[in-house]
Amino acid sequence: MAQTIRGVIFAYLASLISAQQIVSSQGTVAATPETVTLAAAVVPATGVELFQWEALQLTQSVLTNLTNLELTDAALFNFPTTSSASTSQCKVFPGDANWPSNATWEVLNLLTGNALIKTVPLAAPCYSSWPEYNVTACAAITASWSDPHLHANDPTSTQWPLYEGLTCLPPGLRSEDTTCTLGGYASYSIEITNVAQIQLALNFARNLNLRLVVKNTGHDFADKSIGAGALSLWTHKLNDLKFYPHYVYGSYSGPAFKLGAGVETADVYLAAEANGVTAVGGECRTVGLAGGYIAGGGHSPMSSLVGMGADQVLSMEVVLPNGKFVEASATTNSDLFWALRGGGGSTFGVVTSLVVQAYPKIPVTTMTFSYAISSTLSANTFWSGVRAYMTYFATFTDAGTYGYFNIVPNASGNLAFTFDPFWGGNLTKPQLQTLVAPFLKDLSNLGIPVTPVFTQYESLYPAWNASFPPEVVGGFNNHAASRLFPRENFENSTLLNATLAAVRYAIEGGGILVGYNIKAATNPFANQNNSVNPAWRKTLTHFILPGLWSNNATFAQIQNVSETMTNDWMVKWRAVSPGAGSYMAEGDINEPNFQQAFYGSYYPQLYALKQQLDPYGLFYAPTAVGSEDWYITGQIPMRSPYVAVVGGGCAL
Numbered sequence: 001m002a003q004t005i006r007g008v009i010f011a012y013l014a015s016l017i018s019a020q021q022i023v024s025s026q027g028t029v030a031a032t033p034e035t036v037t038l039a040a041a042v043v044p045a046t047g048v049e050l051f052q053w054e055a056l057q058l059t060q061s062v063l064t065n066l067t068n069l070e071l072t073d074a075a076l077f078n079f080p081t082t083s084s085a086s087t088s089q090c091k092v093f094p095g096d097a098n099w100p101s102n103a104t105w106e107v108l109n110l111l112t113g114n115a116l117i118k119t120v121p122l123a124a125p126c127y128s129s130w131p132e133y134n135v136t137a138c139a140a141i142t143a144s145w146s147d148p149h150l151h152a153n154d155p156t157s158t159q160w161p162l163y164e165g166l167t168c169l170p171p172g173l174r175s176e177d178t179t180c181t182l183g184g185y186a187s188y189s190i191e192i193t194n195v196a197q198i199q200l201a202l203n204f205a206r207n208l209n210l211r212l213v214v215k216n217t218g219h220d221f222a223d224k225s226i227g228a229g230a231l232s233l234w235t236h237k238l239n240d241l242k243f244y245p246h247y248v249y250g251s252y253s254g255p256a257f258k259l260g261a262g263v264e265t266a267d268v269y270l271a272a273e274a275n276g277v278t279a280v281g282g283e284c285r286t287v288g289l290a291g292g293y294i295a296g297g298g299h300s301p302m303s304s305l306v307g308m309g310a311d312q313v314l315s316m317e318v319v320l321p322n323g324k325f326v327e328a329s330a331t332t333n334s335d336l337f338w339a340l341r342g343g344g345g346s347t348f349g350v351v352t353s354l355v356v357q358a359y360p361k362i363p364v365t366t367m368t369f370s371y372a373i374s375s376t377l378s379a380n381t382f383w384s385g386v387r388a389y390m391t392y393f394a395t396f397t398d399a400g401t402y403g404y405f406n407i408v409p410n411a412s413g414n415l416a417f418t419f420d421p422f423w424g425g426n427l428t429k430p431q432l433q434t435l436v437a438p439f440l441k442d443l444s445n446l447g448i449p450v451t452p453v454f455t456q457y458e459s460l461y462p463a464w465n466a467s468f469p470p471e472v473v474g475g476f477n478n479h480a481a482s483r484l485f486p487r488e489n490f491e492n493s494t495l496l497n498a499t500l501a502a503v504r505y506a507i508e509g510g511g512i513l514v515g516y517n518i519k520a521a522t523n524p525f526a527n528q529n530n531s532v533n534p535a536w537r538k539t540l541t542h543f544i545l546p547g548l549w550s551n552n553a554t555f556a557q558i559q560n561v562s563e564t565m566t567n568d569w570m571v572k573w574r575a576v577s578p579g580a581g582s583y584m585a586e587g588d589i590n591e592p593n594f595q596q597a598f599y600g601s602y603y604p605q606l607y608a609l610k611q612q613l614d615p616y617g618l619f620y621a622p623t624a625v626g627s628e629d630w631y632i633t634g635q636i637p638m639r640s641p642y643v644a645v646v647g648g649g650c651a652l
């Protein structure tokens with residue numbers, strides 16, 4: 001017997017105030033998306049100024065209206081009445097008896113204002129098994145596969161397809177995988193444009209015990225933004241940016257930006273340049289500054305001068321696992337504020353925006369040069385050059401610089417060392433030349449010929465634009481780990497030699513080095529009371545160690561390189577830096593004892609807060625706080641755990 005559902009969907013725009021009915025019966029929903037609008041009310045700000053879309057919220061009276069009007073599914077959107085843990089061991093997965101019916105998904109779609117998207121993998125137009133099959137569209141997707149915007153602008157696609165199971169790649173990229181399935185991609189997404197949609201989605205996922213993921217750009221190296229069978233919140237459209245020339249908040253007084261959760265780094269740097277200030281962000285153009293970047297701590301070309309990205313935050317707006325929208329700052333929800341700045345994304349809630357402080361404009365001078373092993377430059381001399389550099393790590397970062405370099409075989413297969421670049425923030429060309437002169441003399445004494453190129457810029461933007469080309473993504477030929485080696489490793493000759501030997505072992509074993517000589521400077525003008533991995537406060541490096549394979553490598557070969565990296569090369573790195581750590585946002589998804597490595601001594605406090613705020617186990621991401629309480633049911637057994645994001649989730 002068809003049961004009729006009647007409800008009222010509330011308009012939020014004055015012009016649409018008239019209430020509209022939807023009528024539904026089992027399996028069908030008669031109302032069309034055109035006739036409905038969002039279930040939300042406008043709630044005025046009580047603290048920090050809100051973006052217009054942040055004032056659109058799900059309130060108890062909106063829910064009560066739904067209930068009163070006999071929308072039988074309304075209970076699915078309720079806030080929790082108790083803070084009890086979920087009683088179900090496993091998340092509901094597509095195909096399970098409790099998986100929501102099409103009609104139930106349609107109610108979510110209508111209440112969110114027609115924002116639900118059923119997942120079609122990005123490259124589906126390349127596969128005749130999909131209705132989207134279209135040779136022209138496929139050619140366009142294939143041509144821009146390595147462009148991060150392609151993936152950021154898709155509701156579910158990730159920039160690193162390894163952990164989605166390497167399914168649905170553009171044909172020809174890999175001989176081993178030639179099918180298009182959902183793999184590790186979410187089942188549905190919501191294109192988030194306001195707070196009410198996030199609240200509706202969190203309540204829906206929590207009440208129905210669905211897996212939930214948050215996807216901004218999809219940049220995360222461990223693919224923490226995807227998940228099989230999940231409902232995904234796609235936050236990338238929350239890209240408002242507001243500049244305040246004279247912002248006063250707590251003890252801070254100065255320039256500041258309010259950033260929506262979807263804003264990309266390049267947009268912030270451009271806005272800073274236009275307003276005559278300097279913003280703290282990463283090196284990569286399309287990383288989500290207010291998303292995963294600040295959640296993970298955020299290192300920057302500015303870090304050796306002013307600290308971490310997370311240190312610059314003044315306040316945040318966030319939807320909690322219980323669906324409530326709150327502010328977090330040093331004075332409001334201060335424990336949450338502490339955790340959201342360094343404790344990792346997709347753990348304590350969904351951040352909708354944050355306010356960060358900015359700095360006056362500074363000059364930047366860069367230096368580039370390269371040298372390589374050759375018939376006249378031995379491997380030992382090559383590594384002596386690297387050692388010489390390491391002896392200046394403390395001096396250089398104490399002067400505020402950021403040394404970005406790599407050690408990678410050049411096209412002839414000879415190991416090459418390249419500054420890409422050495423970044424002298426707040427230094428003029430003569431100042432940087434004076435700083436590095438002793439190092440260049442050491443290289444010369446070793447018989448290593450280099451031709452440094454110094455370039456001075458007026459501010460961060462032109463220096464950054466010239467130094468960091470648009471990133472290339474979409475690849476799956478490596479898996480990286482990383483290490484934050486402490487200052488003592490470079491100030492004590494015994495330890496320095498041991499560190500150099502450990503690095504050389506990994507590189508000669510087939511790894512490559514993406515190195516940063518960086519520190520998280522102490523900054524009395526910023527709030528550094530946050531959960532950024534304490535290893536960052538002691539480090540002079542962030543060394544990333546990718547292990548490589550060819551695109552067509554078998555999974556056995558991929559597993560071989562991964563295990564060699566995690567269980568051989570990295571063992572040496574950890575042995576010479578006991579108790580140090582690794583940067584979660586550019587770390588190994590298989591890092592042993594990830595709790596210590598990514599969170600250090602803060603882990604127990606973060607875990608306790610996670611239990612308090614999310615007893616439901618709503619938020620889960622690989623290596624996130626509390627993730628040890630879950631396991632992923634591998635859908636492609638041969639590939640687990642290297643394709644760990646594939647599959648549903650179960651509590652241990």
Ligand SMILES: Cc1cc2nc3c(=O)[nH]c(=O)nc-3n(C[C@H](O)[C@H](O)[C@H](O)COP(=O)(O)OP(=O)(O)OC[C@H]3O[C@@H](n4cnc5c(N)ncnc54)[C@H](O)[C@@H]3O)c2cc1C
Nearest residue numbers: 216217218219220224282283284288291292299345346351
């Ligand atoms: C080419 C490249 C260069 C990089 N350079 C730097 C650098 O210079 N400095 C640096 O520190 N890092 C750097 N990173 C790492 C980067 O900070 C992380 O990949 C970061 O997680 C990306 O965040 P995102 O929001 O863009 O990505 P996503 O993959 O979309 O999200 C990352 C994680 O954050 C969660 N998340 C995103 N938005 C929200 C939100 N609003 N609320 C709650 N959770 C959220 C996601 O669920 C996921 O767990 C770089 C990465 C790449 C790929």
Ligand SMILES: *[C@@H]1O[C@H](CO)[C@@H](O)[C@H](O)[C@H]1NC(C)=O
Nearest residue numbers: 010019040041059061062065
């Ligand atoms: C609830 O419904 C009534 C009647 O349609 C309406 O006047 C009121 O504004 C609604 N409340 C909310 C919070 O939308």
Ligand SMILES: *[C@@H]1O[C@H](CO)[C@@H](O)[C@H](O)[C@H]1NC(C)=O
Nearest residue numbers: 125133134135136137138140
């Ligand atoms: C195929 O894709 C192209 C490019 O996106 C588009 O212009 C065209 O309309 C599509 N064809 C069909 C039949 O959908």
Ligand SMILES: *[C@@H]1O[C@H](CO)[C@@H](O)[C@H](O)[C@H]1NC(C)=O
Nearest residue numbers: 172173174175176550551552
């Ligand atoms: C991988 O295999 C595909 C299909 O066989 C082939 O076109 C491509 O050249 C191979 N790539 C590499 C790096 O071997």
Ligand SMILES: *[C@@H]1O[C@H](CO)[C@@H](O)[C@H](O)[C@H]1NC(C)=O
Nearest residue numbers: 330333334335336338529530
């Ligand atoms: C740091 O923040 C925490 C969490 O809000 C607070 O309990 C603690 O007192 C703060 N510490 C300092 C030194 O301000």
Ligand SMILES: *[C@@H]1O[C@H](CO)[C@@H](O)[C@H](O)[C@H]1NC(C)=O
Nearest residue numbers: 371372373374410411412414
């Ligand atoms: C690799 O480096 C060596 C030494 O500098 C140089 O002789 C050789 O030309 C380089 N090869 C390429 C392809 O750059």
Ligand SMILES: *[C@@H]1O[C@H](CO)[C@@H](O)[C@H](O)[C@H]1NC(C)=O
Nearest residue numbers: 278305306359360362400426
């Ligand atoms: C840059 O250097 C000047 C002094 O030369 C100093 O006053 C200023 O604080 C520095 N700025 C930063 C961001 O470190």
Ligand SMILES: *[C@@H]1O[C@H](CO)[C@@H](O)[C@H](O)[C@H]1NC(C)=O
Nearest residue numbers: 270461462464465466469470
């Ligand atoms: C950034 O650099 C590119 C070249 O890499 C140049 O074309 C572009 O004009 C620069 N943008 C700005 C705003 O300076």
Ligand SMILES: *[C@@H]1O[C@H](CO)[C@@H](O)[C@H](O)[C@H]1NC(C)=O
Nearest residue numbers: 488491492493494495496498
């Ligand atoms: C240098 O490190 C070694 C090895 O850890 C240690 O034994 C030694 O005491 C250290 N020396 C100094 C001066 O700290």
Ligand SMILES: *[C@@H]1O[C@H](CO)[C@@H](O)[C@H](O)[C@H]1NC(C)=O
Nearest residue numbers: 384387492493494495496497
């Ligand atoms: C470290 O290595 C350098 C260069 O090989 C050597 O001169 C020095 O004696 C070594 N230091 C220690 C403490 O072994």
Ligand SMILES: *[C@@H]1O[C@H](CO)[C@@H](O)[C@H](O)[C@H]1NC(C)=O
Nearest residue numbers: 559560561562563564565567
């Ligand atoms: C990787 O393969 C090499 C060569 O077959 C083998 O010697 C090595 O033991 C393998 N390592 C792992 C971790 O499987």
Ligand SMILES: CC(=O)N[C@H]1CO[C@H](CO)[C@@H](O)[C@@H]1O
Nearest residue numbers: 102103104105106109116118
């Ligand atoms: C939300 C959802 O999945 N709706 C689907 C319900 O079924 C109809 C007919 O198959 C689809 O058109 C909708 O997209």
